[in-house]
Every structure is written in C-alpha cells, then in structure tokens.
Amino acid sequence: METRELRYFVAVAEDLHFGRAAQRLGIAQPPLSRAIRQLERRLGVTLLERTSRAVALTEAGAVLLREGRAALDSVDAADRRTRRAASGGPGLVLVTKAGAAADLLPGTLAGYAAQPGAVAVDVLLCGVGEQERLLRTGRADVALLHLPFDSVAGFDYEELGTQGQVAIVPAGHPSATLEKLTMAEAAALPGLPLPRWPNRDGSYPDGPGPQVRDTTQLLQLIALGRAAAVLPESCRLHLRADLATVPVPDAPPVTTVIAWPAHSRSLAVARLVRAAQAAMPRS
Amino acid sequence: METRELRYFVAVAEDLHFGRAAQRLGIAQPPLSRAIRQLERRLGVTLLERTSRAVALTEAGAVLLREGRAALDSVDAADRRTRRAASGGPGLVLVTKAGAAADLLPGTLAGYAAQPGAVAVDVLLCGVGEQERLLRTGRADVALLHLPFDSVAGFDYEELGTQGQVAIVPAGHPSATLEKLTMAEAAALPGLPLPRWPNRDGSYPDGPGPQVRDTTQLLQLIALGRAAAVLPESCRLHLRADLATVPVPDAPPVTTVIAWPAHSRSLAVARLVRAAQAAMPRS
C-alpha cells in the first residue's frame, strides 16, 4: 500500500465526495476514482459503498480511515524528523499549551542548556489538544501535558508533579474574597460561566460559556467579566493584576507529565526529560 | 515520501550494501541506487555516505531508519487491520507470551464471549518480547504484558493486577524444600543457572545460563536440571509435577497489564479490556 493511495483514500473518506476530494488533492476526479478502485482491488476489500448519489464508508473503510491517518502521521513524522536531523535546525522541539506549565519550563530549559552537549531547543506553544498531533507528525519531539485533560495514549512519559486547582475570577468580583469554592459553586457563579474547550476534533461542546482555545484568551475573557475558570494553581505565578484566585479543594488534581514518541530513544530527549525532572520543585 | 522508497531505504540501511539489499527486495541494483538518490534529492538530505567500498549511515539516515521502520509498521497495520475488518476472520487477536498469564486468560475469554455482540477472539502465543511488534504491525489488537519485563511504550493499557515471584526448581532438588529464597540465592543455585532471555533485537546477553524463548522451553530445561528460574507466582496454577516452587519475597513484583494500540478506539477492544478486569481475582 503506497502513501499516495492512503492519502487519496483518506481524502475521499473524509468528505465522502469524489469530486470535492479530487479538488482538494489537486487532481481530476476520474484518476481518483480509479486509484480508490485499485486500492480496493489490491486489498481485496470494499472500502466505500457508492450509489450514484452518495458515498458511504463500509466497516472496513472506517478501519482504514482510522489506521490510515495514523500511518500517514508516522510517515510525515519520518519525513520531518529526517529533515530536521540533517538541516542543523533546532535539535529538539518542545511543545506545550500556551500559558500553561509556565512554572517549570524556564527551569527545564535552563537546566538542560547548562549540560555539556545540549542541542538547541525550540519551544512551540499551541492550543489545547494540539500537542498530541504535533508529536505524532514529527513537528515536535517532546511535550508537556496535563493529565487528566490531555491524553498520553501512544507516548512514553514521566510524571513531573501534581498540583491542585484554583478558580480564576475578576479581581473585583464578590467571590474573589471567598476562602474556597467547590466545583459546583465555581460552575454556577452568576454571570461567570466556565468556558468551553475544544474537543479533539476541533468542535466545541454545547453550553453557555464562551469558546476558548488557549489560556491567554481565557484570562482576557475573565478580566472582562465574561467567564470564570478552574485552572492548575501554578497559573498564579504569572497572573495578571486584574484577576483573583480562589482555591477549589474538590477539583481533580492535575498531573504534569513530559511525554515523547515511544520509539524515540534519542539521547537529547532523555537528557531533556531528566532536566525537567530536576526542575520540579519537590522531586 | 512513498512507502516503496521507505522500504528500499530501510533495506539498504539495514545491510549497508546496495547489491544484497536489491536482491532481498527482488529488484536489480541500479534502480535501487537511483531510488535512494531520488529520495535523498526529494528530502534534500544525504542519508548514506558511500565510498565505492563501503556504505555508511549519516546521522539523518539513522533517524530515517528508526522513524521509517515505525512508519512502515503503521502502514502494515493499516493494511492488515483493514483486511481483517472486511474478511470476516477473527474479530480480535489477543497475543500473550506462551505459558504466561494462564491464570486470567480463560476467565477473560469466557467473560467476554458471554457478552452480547461479542466477536470471535483469536489467541496468539508468541515468544518473549514479540508482542509489541505484533501490536504495532496490526497482527494483533490487544496484548497481555508483564511489567517490568515488557514495555508498554506507545500503547494504552490498563493494569490488571500485581503478583509476587517464585523460584522454579526441579522437584528433587535440595532447594525445593526451602521456605524461601532471596534473588541472590536463586541466581546462585549450584548447577542451576538462571536462563538468558532475548533482547528486543533478538540477540542474547552473555552469561552462563541457557538461552530460552518461551516458558515451555524454560520449564523443560528446569525439569532436566539444567536451569532454575524466577517467575510470577501464577505459573504455579499449571505447573508440571516434576517442578517445585519456592517464594522469592525480594523479587520485584510483576504487574499484568492489558495493552492495545493507542488509536484503537474499537468497541470490541474496550469490551475485552473490561472482561479482563472483571476476570481478575480481586479487582
């Protein structure tokens, strides 16, 4: 099975329309039809059920869509990492959510850079839920994630530490002076709904709160009195003056982990992981 | 990057000899040379350093060898799982080490099969250290592994339980009557060396003990008085009459886990995992 065939199939399976898929791929429709048929012939499997009005995935087609995406990600990763290994660029790319993990990132980078033989480390800040794909497609080598929000499925990782969560509210809000809040109370602050984070596919759940993609956005909204949020307590380290925090003892504790692709046995990654562990306050 | 190019490169990188690699691939040498050069041109990266007498990997080449193997595994997995999804075959393939996990396998299979909508489950017994590759190449969907011996790198998993280890010795051996052994004592039983298990690449470490690939082989050797072993205590359930066990309290505890590829969100896998958890004696 060639990656071209896989790319073609994934494109068709995604919008279930040969014409549009061909356009997206930059080829004409007939060659695309033929390529898919040939793929089906070679696999000996019907992947798509086509009537002349609609295209639908068979069960096997759904499997190939899922597995094919993963395979294409791996190929992408091989391509990108090879290019990076050659073209002197950054030796490592570390990715984390914008505005999160600010507590141990400086220490980790400094601790690693101080080691003999350390390579250049690029830091990539991305929106919520994007880290996994960046790791899987080779755009990044190592990520700082927060359990239980992010998934470490498919990666090796080391736990770095656990912290409680606090509610973030506008500084002038009545609740800012409270000693503590429960999750239920934080979710029901009048006029301050909790925000909605994107699902893995980029869509947003229904609900009253504003849609947000990163912490900076969110803090801005809170300062405007449009939302409240419950975040790991380390965010207090760099909090804006117009926001206040209230502990939420019954919120689930957040574990920060450092994760990397399982087959990456690179020395540089291993050293960076050690540096991150050393940068933890109490490890 | 096409999988054909990747396959070609991996072949050359593996034996560092264009002629032999071409033979293994079933093509002539010149097209192979040309394909590699073309891959290098397209990547803009030198992968191999060739003199007319020797071929060597560059640093980038080493990266592509590692990443390329992983990518090819993913593509293989997509192929195989798609074929299986279509051609009615077994719905799930569960893999475990021959002779291990015998305690909870029957209960798991029975518990799962009793559920409505259960699909056929094939059981694949393999040698030590082979499970990971079977999972990654789509030959299996779910594996029973034993930490800390096996690696769960790159997989999702659930812990099923923890057990101590016992020494296995021939029934007539003087040590068979002891109440317990330390690891050090078990390793130094006169005339009964501990066996050598294969590394991940299939090679064996140096040492005095016999080389073994699975538990059946090992038990046979112990019965012959050629070896001793330290194994999880669940192996007592189906122990041959000519063998005896002695607890080894200071051996590291063994955790049995059920693991599956991270992106496999299949309902069947989820149900089988639940059945395995339910089959545990005290979970």
Next chain:
DNA sequence: CCCGGCGATACCCGGCGGGTATTGATCCGG
C-alpha cells in the same frame, strides 16, 4: 599491475498515474 567487487551511469521499455471527454444512473423541480 591487474583483477574483482561495488556503486553510478547510460539507455531502453512498458506500465501506470494523470488528463479530457463522455456515459450512465439517480434525484429533483416543474
């Protein structure tokens, strides 16, 4: 110094990927 091994080059051929034009089936509006 010549031979043997090995990768690169030169050259040819056939198949396949891609394009255009058209057909055929199905749904929808009048």
Next chain:
DNA sequence: CCGGATCAATACCCGCCGGGTATCGCCGGG
C-alpha cells in the same frame, strides 16, 4: 412524467517514472 443537474464510472490518450541490461569508474588486495 419528463428534462436538467449532479456525480461516479468508463473510455481513451499521453508522458513520466520505475524497472531491466550493459557498462563504466573507483578502489583495495593479491
């Protein structure tokens, strides 16, 4: 009930590229 619109499939052509054979150039060893 018919005609147009939509969309995948088919037919057919072309040029590129993957594969083969023959040969060269480089280098190390006897």
